[in-house]
Amino acid sequence: MSKMKIIDEVADAQVSYIKETLYESVEWAMSGIDEFKELNGDNYNHVHNAIMMATIEKLHTGLDEH
Numbered sequence: 420m421s422k423m424k425i426i427d428e429v430a431d432a433q434v435s436y437i438k439e440t441l442y443e444s445v446e447w448a449m450s451g452i453d454e455f456k457e458l459n460g461d462n463y464n465h466v467h468n469a470i471m472m473a474t475i476e477k478l479h480t481g482l483d484e485h
Contacts, residue, residue, distance in 0.1 A: 445470045 449455040
């Protein structure tokens, strides 16, 4: 198996784990912020997704700096 194929397989497994962990971490972080406690349904999902996306973008930017 080529190195790129192995890298892709490992990366795919990491994506699943990291997405689940990030989802739970954002949920936990939001639970401690009063402004977010009143959110539900689509409003909650929108804010949760926005935080996840911002986190991923900042992580990506941070990786590019190394």
